[in-house]
Every structure is written in C-alpha cells, then in structure tokens.
Amino acid sequence: MVNDTAHRYGGITRLLHWAMALLIALQFLKLGDRINDGEHWIGQTLVPWHISVGGLLLVLIVLRLFWARGQRQQRPQPVGPTALLVKAGHGLLYACMLLMPVSGILLMLGKGYGLKVFGVQLVAKTGVETGWMASLGSLHSPLAWLFVALVLGHIAAALFHHFVQKDDTLKRMGG
Numbered sequence: 797m798v799n800d801t802a803h804r805y806g807g808i809t810r811l812l813h814w815a816m817a818l819l820i821a822l823q824f825l826k827l828g829d830r831i832n833d834g835e836h837w838i839g840q841t842l843v844p845w846h847i848s849v850g851g852l853l854l855v856l857i858v859l860r861l862f863w864a865r866g867q868r869q870q871r872p873q874p875v876g877p878t879a880l881l882v883k884a885g886h887g888l889l890y891a892c893m894l895l896m897p898v899s900g901i902l903l904m905l906g907k908g909y910g911l912k913v914f915g916v917q918l919v920a921k922t923g924v925e926t927g928w929m930a931s932l933g934s935l936h937s938p939l940a941w942l943f944v945a946l947v948l949g950h951i952a953a954a955l956f957h958h959f960v961q962k963d964d965t966l967k968r969m970g971g
C-alpha cells in the first residue's frame with residue numbers, strides 16, 4: 797500500500813521515515829569530532845560524508861514535506877490528551893530536519909568554504925566570509941543538540957507505546 801490510511805502509514809511514508817532516520821543517525825556521528833578531534837574510525841570513514849549526506853537529506857525533507865501535505869487528511873491522527881504534544885513534537889522534528897541542512901549550508905557558504913556534494917562542486921570556495929550567513933549557520937550546532945534531544949524523546953515515546961501501553965503506534969510505522 798503506497799498511501800497512508802487512518803490506521804497505518806503507507807510504503808512511501810515508511811520508506812522516507814526509516815531511510816531518513818538512518819541517515820540522520822549517521823549525521824549525529826559528527827558529534828564524534830568532539831572525541832580526540834575526530835581522530836578515530838568514525839571520524840575518518842563516516843564523518844567525511846557529513847556534507848554530502850546533509851545535502852541528500854535536504855532533498856529528502858523537501859519531498860517528505862510535500863508528501864506529508866498530500867497525505868495529511870488520511871494518515872493516523874493523534875488523539876486524546878497528548879494529541880497537541882504529539883503534533884508539536886512531530887512539527888519540531890520536521891523543523892529540525894529542514895533547518896539542520898539549511899543552517900549547515902549557510903555555515904559553509906558564510907565561511908567562504910564553498911559547497912561540494914558527492915564530489916560535485918555546487919558552489920566554489922571563495923575564502924570570503926559573509927557575516928549574516930555565518931551567524932545563521934552558527935545555529936547549526938545548538939540546533940543539532942535540540943534535534944538529538946527531540947529524537948531521543950520521540951524514540952522513548954514510541955517504545956513506551958509499544959511496551960507499556962501495548963498499542964499499535966509502532967506497528968503502524970514499523971510494519
């Protein structure tokens with residue numbers, strides 16, 4: 797089933813959710829640069845893909861936003877006293893998924909580093925700093941920490957539904 801229904805998420809929503817969750821987890825490994833200045837296996841093999849994977853995530857989140865807009869009438873809706881909290885939580889996750897790559901790109905361009913994605917030089921290196929871009933880009937790191945906290949809360953909520961409330965919340969996204 798490609799489309800969402802009121803009781804379960806369809807194939808495209810699930811594919812986008814799990815593929816992006818995996819790629820975002822990969823992006824969080826950039827925090828590993830804080831350990832021994834990134835001089836370890838993760839820092840040397842996975843982190844160099846940070847900018848390319850971030851560029852891919854920007855394309856995916858734009859597609860996902862359009863897809864979610866098209867599916868919003870027919871997908872599972874939060875109910876009960878926590879409905880507003882669930883909506884706000886999912887809204888903030890969407891905001892982070894969009895703002896992370898945007899702020900990352902602003903950081904690179906603002907510092908004059910240019911932008912190279914999967915070997916393609918999209919913007920040439922200038923070496924010239926652009927103040928406003930660099931300032932907005934400096935939000936990348938604080939946003940990353942907020943995003944990590946939101947994702948941990950989101951996973952805890954999913955596991956709580958599954959193991960404590962024993963309802964279908966995880967199954968409708970998981971299979």
Ligand code: HEM
Pocket residue numbers: 820823824825826827829830846847849850851853893896897898899900901903904911936937938940941943
């Ligand atoms: C969803 C996409 C992204 C996520 C989840 C993400 C996540 C992160 C995380 C967790 C850090 C470490 C922050 C810290 O140590 O405080 C980081 C740093 C960084 N990211 Fe991203 N990132 C994303 C996309 C991008 C993109 C598209 C670019 C560039 C085009 C980028 C460029 C950078 C740079 C340059 C740093 C180092 C910043 C610094 O040391 O101040 N990121 N990112």
Ligand code: HEM
Pocket residue numbers: 809813816817818820821864872874882886889890893947950951954955965966967968969970
């Ligand atoms: C980076 C990681 C993740 C992000 C950004 C994320 C984001 C989201 C978003 C925005 C939704 C709302 C539905 C949609 O529009 O797709 C959602 C739903 C859901 N996610 Fe995640 N997710 C992540 C990881 C996970 C993980 C690891 C689990 C399982 C442990 C999980 C379980 C669920 C479940 C069960 C739903 C359905 C909730 C409902 O219908 O109320 N997610 N996720």
